[in-house]
Amino acid sequence: xxxxxxxxxxxxxxxxxxxxxxxxxxxxxxxxxxxxxxxxxxxxxxxxxxxxxxxxxxxxxxxxxxxxxxxxxxxxxxxxxxxxxxx
Numbered sequence: 614x615x616x617x618x619x620x621x622x623x624x625x626x627x628x629x630x631x632x633x634x635x636x637x638x639x640x641x642x643x644x645x646x647x648x649x650x651x652x653x654x655x656x657x658x659x660x661x662x663x664x665x666x667x668x669x670x671x672x673x674x675x676x677x678x679x680x681x682x683x684x685x686x687x688x689x690x691x692x693x694x695x696x697x698x699x700x
Contacts, residue, residue, distance in 0.1 A: 623691060626684035636692045645685040652677040
């Protein structure tokens, strides 16, 4: 294993947002917006007319939204330099 190995949490967060290293704050914010649009609960759930499938899709999208927000927060805290976030 390399001395500068990336922790699993960061790798998972990058996968959720569809990013690769290195990450800029602009790329991070854009990836968050794109994923939140793709996983909008109302948008995902409206792809079906079946009430059971609707609720299942809605809950899945809600969970993904939480994961996207958590991934963005983690990557913002860990990967984006402090001087860049003050702009």
